[in-house]
Structures are given as C-alpha cells and as structure tokens.
Amino acid sequence: VVVGIVMWRQPPQHQEWKGAGTTAHFYEIILGRCYTYTQIVRPELGHKDCQKIGKAFTDAFLSKDPCSSTEQDYQPLMELTNQTVPCDKTLLWSKTNELVHEYAWVQRELFTLENTLLGYMADGLRWCGDPGSPEMNYQSCPDRWKDCSNNSVSVFWNTVSKRFAEDACGVVRVLLNGSVHNTFDERSTFARVEVFNLHPEKVHTLQAWVMQDIRNISSDSCSHASIKNLKLILSKRNITFTCENNYRPIRFLQCVKYPDHSSCRSKI
Numbered sequence: 001v002v003v004g005i006v007m008w009r010q011p012p013q014h015q016e017w018k019g020a021g022t023t024a025h026f027y028e029i030i031l032g033r034c035y036t037y038t039q040i041v042r043p044e045l046g047h048k049d050c051q052k053i054g055k056a057f058t059d060a061f062l063s064k065d066p067c068s069s070t071e072q073d074y075q076p077l078m079e080l081t082n083q084t085v086p087c088d089k090t091l092l093w094s095k096t097n098e099l100v101h102e103y104a105w106v107q108r109e110l111f112t113l114e115n116t117l118l119g120y121m122a123d124g125l126r127w128c129g130d131p132g133s134p135e136m137n138y139q140s141c142p143d144r145w146k147d148c149s150n151n152s153v154s155v156f157w158n159t160v161s162k163r164f165a166e167d168a169c170g171v172v173r174v175l176l177n178g179s180v181h182n183t184f185d186e187r188s189t190f191a192r193v194e195v196f197n198l199h200p201e202k203v204h205t206l207q208a209w210v211m212q213d214i215r216n217i218s219s220d221s222c223s224h225a226s227i228k229n230l231k232l233i234l235s236k237r238n239i240t241f242t243c244e245n246n247y248r249p250i251r252f253l254q255c256v257k258y259p260d261h262s263s264c265r266s267k268i
C-alpha cells in the first residue's frame with residue numbers, strides 16, 4: 001500500500017478577527033465606482049485620477065495593523081478627493097440609512113456623504129490589511145465592538161465624516177429615526193464626529209427631521225430626551241436648532257412603500 005502525502009498549499013495566513021473579511025473584488029469595486037461617479041454621476045466634478053485614488057485608498061490600510069488605523073493613513077486619499085458641497089445642501093443622518101438615500105435620490109441637489117465621491121466609493125464595503133502581508137484580508141476583519149474601535153473601516157468613516165461636517169455651510173439638515181429609543185445616539189458618528197465638527201461661523205442652523213416608522217407612529221419625537229440633549233449641545237456651540245416631526249415630503253416616500261397605511265390614505 002502506497003501512502004501518498006498530499007501537501008495542501010495554505011492560503012496566506014492572516015490574523016483572525018471576529019468581523020467579516022474584505023469585500024470580494026474590493027479593488028475593482030472602488031475603481032469602478034470612482035469611474036462611475038466621476039464620468040456618469042457627477043461629470044461636472046472635473047478630472048479625478050481614479051487609478052491614483054484607488055492606490056491611495058489601498059495604501060491607507062495594506063501591510064498595516066487593522067486595529068491601529070489613523071486619520072493620517074487616509075490623508076493622501078482625502079487630498080485626492082476634495083469636493084465642494086454647495087451651502088444649504090448638506091444632509092446628515094443617523095439610523096436612517098435607507099430612507100435618507102431614497103430622499104437624496106429624489107432631491108438631487110442634496111448631498112449625503114454617499115453622494116460625494118469618497119462616500120460613494122466606500123458605501124457598504126469592508127476592508128482591512130495585515131501587517132504580515134501585502135494583501136487584503138478576505139477572511140476576517142476587526143469587529144468594531146469585539147476587536148477594536150480604531151479599525152480601518154471605522155477610522156475611514158470617522159475621517160470622511162469629520163471632513164464632510166467641517167466643509168458644511170449655511171443650513172445643515174439631519175434625518176433622524178424617531179422609532180428607536182436613542183434618536184440622538186451619543187455613540188453614533190453623527191453625535192461623536194459630525195455635530196462637533198460643524199463650524200458655527202459657517203453653519204447657522206441645524207434642522208432636524210425626525211421620521212417615525214409609518215407602521216407605529218407615536219407622539220412627538222422632537223420632545224424626547226435625546227433630542228433635548230442635541231439641542232443643548234448645539235446651543236452651547238452657537239448653532240440654532242430646529243426640529244420637525246414626520247417631515248411631509250419624506251412621509252410621502254414612506255407612503256410609496258406602504259400606500260394602504262391609514263396615515264397615507266387621506267387625500268393630499
């Protein structure tokens with residue numbers, strides 16, 4: 001009996017993390033999105049070097065510890081992707097990911113971060129590298145809660161969200177979720193990063209639209225404790241705060257999804 005010894009070629013050994021790994025075809029996706037954005041979505045942005053941008057993106061995290069990511073890692077990428085959003089057109093959000101983008105899709109002149117080049121490229125993706133390898137880790141990436149908060153993806157969103165808020169001017173809007181207990185959540189990017197990086201010299205008002213789930217509309221969300229906290233923070237920062245429950249244009253979008261719901265049946 002001949003016993004053959006089969007040697008399996010091992011896949012590159014990366015560190016194991018608790019979160020899902022880099023999105024398959026990450027590089028091709030960001031490159032494709034960069035061309036789509038600059039050529040088709042907003043050709044008025046002018047020339048951007050997508051090859052250079054794609055390389056700056058991956059250089060920010062490849063061959064590095066994905067738990068010690070820094071704002072500096074992303075600086076070259078930030079410098080290649082600066083973009084001006086007109087005053088009064090910035091739309092922030094927290095816990096309303098789907099609804100806010102439905103609204104921005106209709107109100108074309110408004111910009112969420114995902115309507116800017118960098119947000120558009122990175123939306124919904126995951127990525128990380130490994131100090132012992134020049135490749136992306138497709139097996140696992142750090143989980144924000146179970147592994148580390150300074151991971152390559154979280155630091156990216158903190159960095160781009162900070163710039164997005166710093167660049168805003170005029171009236172800034174925010175779409176919040178009135179059907180979760182912490183409508184203004186102190187741990188959110190909106191609360192931690194964006195509110196504190198709005199410049200009071202440029203941003204005179206933050207206008208909140210608090211939307212409730214159409215299937216369980218409750219009382220006034222604007223008077224909830226977490227919103228009072230937001231109002232207090234802004235008054236200390238000399239930014240006027242306004243709050244509106246169930247803003248009608250966005251309610252209509254919710255009604256497109258649930259046209260038979262009682263609050264959608266009245267004649268307009």
Ligand code: N1C
Nearest residue numbers: 092093094095096113114119124157161188189190191
């Ligand atoms: O933590 P959040 O919301 O308050 O973040 C939303 C806030 C928006 O105003 C954006 O400008 O911060 C910006 N932002 C994004 O645009 C974004 N796109 C995708 C922050 N995070 C973003 N993501 C991912 O969703 C990212 O992985 C982050 O952790 C979540 C935040 O969702 P949230 O808690 O609803």
